[in-house]
Amino acid sequence: MEILAYLIPISLILGAIGLLGFVYTVRSNQYDDPEGDSRRILSDEWDDHPKP
Amino acid sequence: MTTALRAPVSACPACDATPAALALAGATVADARIALSLPTIHCAACISTIERGLNAAPGVRNARVNLTLKRATIDAEHDVMPQDMVTLVESLGFEAHELDVGTLAATGTDKAGRELLMRLAVAGFASMNVMLLSVAVWSGAADATRDMFHWISALIALPTIAFAGQPFFRNAWAALRAGRLNMDVPITLAIVLALATSLWETSLSGDHAYFDAALTLVFFLLAGRYLDHRTRAIARSAAEELAALEVPRAFVLRDGAERQVPVAELRQGDMVVVRPGGRMPVDGMIEQGQSEIDRSLLTGETLPVFAGPGQNVSAGEMNLTGPLTIRATAVGQETSLHRMADLVAVAEAGRSNYTSLADRAAKLYAPGVHILAGLSFFGWLIWAGDMRVALNIAAAVLIITCPCALGLAVPAVTTAASGRLFRRGMLIKHATALERLAEVDTVVFDKTGTLTLGTPEVINLGDQATGDLAVALALASASSHPLSVSLTAAARAAGVVAADVAEITEVPGYGTRGSWNGRQVCLGRATWLGAPDSAETTAWLKLGDSAPIAFRYTDRLRPGAAEAVAELQRMGKRVCVMSGDNTGAVATLAKRLNITDWTAEALPLEKSNRIAEMTAAGARVLMVGDGLNDTAALAAAHVSISPASALDAARVASDIVLLGNDLSPIPLALATARSATRRIRENFQIATLYNVVAVPLAVIGLATPLIAALAMSTSSITVSLNALRLR
Numbered sequence: 139m140e141i142l143a144y145l146i147p148i149s150l151i152l153g154a155i156g157l158l159g160f161v162y163t164v165r166s167n168q169y170d171d172p173e174g175d176s177r178r179i180l181s182d183e184w185d186d187h188p189k190p
Numbered sequence: 191m192t193t194a195l196r197a198p199v200s201a202c203p204a205c206d207a208t209p210a211a212l213a214l215a216g217a218t219v220a221d222a223r224i225a226l227s228l229p230t231i232h233c234a235a236c237i238s239t240i241e242r243g244l245n246a247a248p249g250v251r252n253a254r255v256n257l258t259l260k261r262a263t264i265d266a267e268h269d270v271m272p273q274d275m276v277t278l279v280e281s282l283g284f285e286a287h288e289l290d291v292g293t294l295a296a297t298g299t300d301k302a303g304r305e306l307l308m309r310l311a312v313a314g315f316a317s318m319n320v321m322l323l324s325v326a327v328w329s330g331a332a333d334a335t336r337d338m339f340h341w342i343s344a345l346i347a348l349p350t351i352a353f354a355g356q357p358f359f360r361n362a363w364a365a366l367r368a369g370r371l372n373m374d375v376p377i378t379l380a381i382v383l384a385l386a387t388s389l390w391e392t393s394l395s396g397d398h399a400y401f402d403a404a405l406t407l408v409f410f411l412l413a414g415r416y417l418d419h420r421t422r423a424i425a426r427s428a429a430e431e432l433a434a435l436e437v438p439r440a441f442v443l444r445d446g447a448e449r450q451v452p453v454a455e456l457r458q459g460d461m462v463v464v465r466p467g468g469r470m471p472v473d474g475m476i477e478q479g480q481s482e483i484d485r486s487l488l489t490g491e492t493l494p495v496f497a498g499p500g501q502n503v504s505a506g507e508m509n510l511t512g513p514l515t516i517r518a519t520a521v522g523q524e525t526s527l528h529r530m531a532d533l534v535a536v537a538e539a540g541r542s543n544y545t546s547l548a549d550r551a552a553k554l555y556a557p558g559v560h561i562l563a564g565l566s567f568f569g570w571l572i573w574a575g576d577m578r579v580a581l582n583i584a585a586a587v588l589i590i591t592c593p594c595a596l597g598l599a600v601p602a603v604t605t606a607a608s609g610r611l612f613r614r615g616m617l618i619k620h621a622t623a624l625e626r627l628a629e630v631d632t633v634v635f636d637k638t639g640t641l642t643l644g645t646p647e648v649i650n651l652g653d654q655a656t657g658d659l660a661v662a663l664a665l666a667s668a669s670s671h672p673l674s675v676s677l678t679a680a681a682r683a684a685g686v687v688a689a690d691v692a693e694i695t696e697v698p699g700y701g702t703r704g705s706w707n708g709r710q711v712c713l714g715r716a717t718w719l720g721a722p723d724s725a726e727t728t729a730w731l732k733l734g735d736s737a738p739i740a741f742r743y744t745d746r747l748r749p750g751a752a753e754a755v756a757e758l759q760r761m762g763k764r765v766c767v768m769s770g771d772n773t774g775a776v777a778t779l780a781k782r783l784n785i786t787d788w789t790a791e792a793l794p795l796e797k798s799n800r801i802a803e804m805t806a807a808g809a810r811v812l813m814v815g816d817g818l819n820d821t822a823a824l825a826a827a828h829v830s831i832s833p834a835s836a837l838d839a840a841r842v843a844s845d846i847v848l849l850g851n852d853l854s855p856i857p858l859a860l861a862t863a864r865s866a867t868r869r870i871r872e873n874f875q876i877a878t879l880y881n882v883v884a885v886p887l888a889v890i891g892l893a894t895p896l897i898a899a900l901a902m903s904t905s906s907i908t909v910s911l912n913a914l915r916l917r
Contacts, residue, residue, distance in 0.1 A: 139335065146342060150319060157315040164304060164311075174257030177234035183242075 221251075224264040224272045225289040226279060227431060231260055236284065243282045244275065259427070261289070289434040300427075303419050309354040310412040316350035317405035321899075324402040328896045333395075340392040343401040347385065354408050355381055357415060373552040373596065376559045377411060380404075380588040387585040390578070398582060403589045403898045410906045411597040418601035418621070421608045425617045429847055433838050440464075440471040443515065453521075460518045464509045466670060473525045474516035476501050480699035481512040482671070482715075486638045487837050488818045489770045492646070492745050493727050494672075496699050496715065506818055506837060511671050512698020544828075546622040547870055548600045555596065563587045566889045579891070586893040590884045595905040599873035602913035607866035610916070615850040616831075616859055623845035625870070626829040627863035629810045633758050633856075634801065634823070636815035637769035637776055640833060641755075641783065642745035643851070646673055646727055648680045650742045658739055660689035662731045665702045665713040668694040673729045674702070674713070677741060701729070709734035726774060744778065748833075750854030755783045757857035764809070768792050768800065770819045798822035814856065816840050831856065862916075869916055873909045880905040 163169070231237065237255045240262060244253035249267040256263070264275060272288045279286035323339045331339060358381070361374040381404050388399040438453035443461040453471045456462065461477065464470055470483075482494040485507050494510055497503065503516060505525040545553075567584035571577065608618045618624060635641050651659070663681040666674035667688060691711060694704035701714015712732045716723055721730040721738040727745075730738040758765050767788040769776045776790035789800065801823050804811050813820070813827035816836035821843045824830035830844040833851075841847055848855065884901040887893045 142335070142338075146323075149322070150346075153315055153319055157311060160311050161308065164307060171256040171258045174237060174255065177257060178237060180234040181238045183238050 222264075222266045222268050222270055223291050224266060224270065224275055225291050225294055225434070226262045226264070226272075226275060227287045227289050227435060228255070228260050228262055228279065228284055229287075230285045231255065231257060239282055240279060240284060243278060247275070247278055250275075259431075261431075262286075287435055289431065290438065291434075294430060294434050300423055303416075303423050306357070306412065306416045306419055309357070310409070310416050312350055313354040313405060313409040313412050316346050316354075317402065317409045320346055320402045320405050324895065324899070327399075328894075336397075337392065337395045340388075340399045340401070343399065344389060344392055347401040347405055351381060351385065351404060351408060354412060358408075358411065371552065371556040373548065373556065376556050376588070377407070377592060377597070379560070380585075380592040381407060383581075383585045384589050387581050391582065394578070396578075396582075398895055400585060400589055400895055400898065403895055403902065406899060406902060407589070407592055407594055410594045410902070414598040414601045417598075417605045421601070421605045421618070422621060424612070425608065425619050428612075428617050428849070429619055429841065432834055432841060432847065438471065456518055456521045458518055458521060460521075462516045462518055464514045464516060466509055466511055466513060468509050470503050470505050470507045470509065470516065472516065472518040473504050473520035474502070474518045476503060476514055477517050478515040479512050480697075481514050482510045482699055484508040484510055484644075484672070486644050486817065491771055492638050492642075492644070492775060493772075496717070498699060511669070511696065544622060544626060546600075547625055547867070547874075548596070551596060551874055559588065559591045562591065562885070562889070570891070583888065583891050586888040586891075586898065587885065589898050590888045590893060590901055591881050592902070594902050595877035595880065595909045596874065598906055598909050599877060599913075600870055602910045603866050603869045603873065603916060606913050606916045607862055611855070611859055611862055614855045614858060615848060615852070616855055617847040617849060618845070619847060620845040623829055624863045624866050626810075626845070627812065627860060628867040630763065630812040630829060630860060632764040632766065632804060632809040633812045633814065634766045634768055634804075634827070635755075636813075636817060636820045636823075637767055637771055637779055638745065639816040639835065640814055640820075641748060641751045641767065641779065641853070643748050644835075645746050646676045646743035647746040648677055648741055649744050650740070651680050651684060654739065654741075656686070657689070658731060658733070659684075659686045661691060661706055661711050661733065662713055662741065664688040664691035664706075665694060665704055665711065665731070668704075669696050669702050671701075673727070673741075673743060676743070677729065706733075745775070747782070748851065748853050750852040752783055754853040754856045755785065757854075758860075759784075761857060761860065763860075768797050768823070770794075770797075770817075792819075794819040794822050798826040801826045812860075813844075814853075815844075831859075866916060869913055873912055876908055876912060877905055880908075 168175075228240065231240065237257060240255050241253055244250055244262065244264055247270075249270040251265040251267070253262060253264045255261070262279070264270075266275075276286045276288055320343045323343050327336050327339050355378075358374045358377050361372065362378040365372040365375055384400040384404040388401050388404070391397075392399055439450055440453050440456055441448050441463040442451050442456065443463060448463055456472055460472075462472060462474065466481065476497055476499050478499060480496075480498050483497045483503060484494050485491055487508070488504060488506050497509075497514065502519075503514075563584045566587050567580050570580035570583050574580065604618075604621070604624055607624055611618060638644055654662070659681055663678060663686050666677040666681070669675075689706060691704040691706045694702055696702045697714070697718075700718040701712055703710065703712045703714075705711065711734070712719055713729060716728065716730055719730045719732045719738045721728075721732075721740070724740070724742075727743040729741045729743070731741065732738040755765055764787065765785050767776060767780050767783075767785050769788075769790055770792055771790060773790040776788055780786070780788040792800070797820065801811050801813060805826075805828065811827045813824050813830040814832070815824055815830070816832050818837050818839055820832075821837075821839050824832060824840060824843040829846070831846045831848060832840045832844040833848045833853075834841075835851075836844075836847075846859070880901055884893065884897065887897060
């Protein structure tokens with residue numbers, strides 16, 4: 139049962155990473171334009187280098 | 191950024207120096223933020239075309255298109271004019287309208303929605319983790335392992351609930367302080383009691399802990415809240431966009447020069463120039479110029495009124511033919527437009543009496559739950575004599591009866607219904623609008639601008655001689671007056687060729703004049719041409735000295751108006767028309783639409799009083815109106831609808847806004863509202879059914895955390911699925 143001492147923290151940390159990732163996406167306005175973002179990916183305008 | 195800095199090539203050296211100086215100072219002092227509405231964009235190519243075009247324009251720092259909102263936001267130097275940006279986008283082949291940034295600011299960042307989403311995410315994360323630990327406990331973890339799992343659950347649950355449960359705690363506290371009970375009181379009590387007993391149990395290394403139940407409860411309830419919030423945020427943002435389309439700007443004469451300033455900066459005594467087609471920004475007196483003004487939005491009259499120096503005008507009236515210079519006598523809050531708001535406030539006080547279905551359910555439900563939990567606590571305390579058992583059972587009762595499904599019952603349905611109606615072009619602005627709409631038995635329409643479009647239509651074109659028509663067409667095509675525009679269109683459609691009329695001049699406020707075959711010919715208003723007065727909207731054509739010929743007009747029906755009225759009558763609703771226009775015009779329209787119950791020449795106060803009378807007589811009134819004279823009536827009615835073309839004040843006062851030109855979605859909205867209310871009631875019944883099955887188990891002490899979790903999740907899911915069945 140010692141394995142629990144590793145597995146529980148690991149699962150909690152993995153979950154927390156997901157949560158933090160979600161918080162980051164909310165904070166950086168990534169849900170403001172879901173429709174536009176799904177179309178922008180089709181444009182080849184910034185394929186070679188990112189938008190400055 | 192680089193394109194924006196390279197671009198400015200302007201004629202004035204100061205303009206070239208300013209950006210550099212600003213860049214040096216590291217400040218963005220007088221930056222302009224411009225917002226454009228782009229109703230026609232739809233694809234990736236549209237986005238990149240517009241963004242490339244805007245970013246290449248001189249003075250633009252950054253432009254970004256939002257496809258979801260169909261909007262472009264531009265950060266630019268302060269001297270970039272919104273009008274230039276609109277022209278630029280139009281030259282790229284897209285429709286563009288300027289939006290008022292100040293009005294939009296409120297929706298820019300939806301803070302409350304973001305906060306709810308964050309709490310929902312945290313609650314979701316925590317409840318999944320705790321549920322995982324609970325599954326281990328349910329499948330037989332015992333002794334030290336179980337205690338450890340319980341402690342870890344407690345460690346996750348306590349901070350999570352302290353953070354994610356705040357909306358409920360705040361609402362419950364507000365209700366208790368006001369001496370009322372709402373749905374949030376039993377929720378808060380259940381959560382707090384569940385946490386407390388679970389902690390106590392865990393510290394005594396007991397079997398049952400309800401951490402998972404408390405967390406899932408918070409998660410499901412927050413999901414309901416978030417749905418509710420989103421539905422309203424979408425409607426609100428669309429309504430605000432409508433308001434932002436009217437950019438409050440005016441042209442002011444200062445030191446002999448005409449300058450464009452925001453309406454908020456206007457002062458009493460300012461000389462304001464109003465061009466033909468523009469709306470009066472202030473109350474005032476005409477100093478210079480002659481024109482006709484359209485007062486239909488304020489009074490419901492369709493006949494344009496002559497306007498000359500010395501006459502008073504009110505904010506909101508439309509200038510039709512000639513430029514006017516107005517001396518402002520009242521600005522901003524003091525204009526007659528704003529004074530109407532007082533009437534609206536009085537009328538609205540009556541409506542706030544409506545209690546929503548959810549509140550009515552809570553009123554029955556909350557005391558019942560508390561009494562039941564209290565009874566089982568004392569019953570067990572007396573019978574078993576054990577405080578710990580009694581408290582455990584009371585907590586189980588509270589958790590099982592907790593209105594998790596009830597919290598989802600209303601938002602799930604209203605979200606589905608509002609989404610459906612939004613696709614049909616209706617904005618549901620108010621949370622309880624759908625429930626109120628479902629109860630409607632009487633529909634009151636305003637005439638001008640609601641049942642009719644407010645644009646005139648010639649009715650006696652066929653009676654005219656071809657020669658007269660040819661002259662009339664020649665004169666009418668030289669003017670932008672609505673009557674002339676309509677006459678031109680109708681005559682052209684009838685295949686009339688314009689006569690050769692020379693020296694056509696427009697006399698603002700009166701009509702147009704020209705010479706034809708050596709005779710003077712005029713087209714214009716009755717008083718100018720010595721024609722008799724008439725109740726109908728009429729333009730007169732005078733050839734030389736002969737008697738004037740009448741062109742009679744009627745107001746064009748709004749598309750779908752006839753169908754909507756017929757359908758409402760078929761549904762068994764009483765349909766009335768209440769208008770501020772003259773008796774003749776209203777009677778004609780009522781006859782055309784087969785409406786027997788009509789009132790003409792109604793003042794704003796009379797309108798709202800009549801609605802109050804109807805309400806007192808037991809009718810549930812739906813008011814559909816667009817003008818300033820309707821606002822009080824809109825607010826007094828049980829529920830109200832206004833078209834998108836309505837005055838801002840009317841849109842604010844109404845619960846539902848019709849986005850398109852068409853009136854035919856109204857009967858559909860009534861039907862949808864009725865089925866939505868039926869679904870809400872069904873949802874309440876489903877939730878009650880689950881309680882009826884699970885509560886006896888809890889009261890006799892057989893409920894385990896597993897049963898609580900199952901009852902809660904299945905009832906929530908059934909309720910959500912039932913909401914999706916809405917057609």
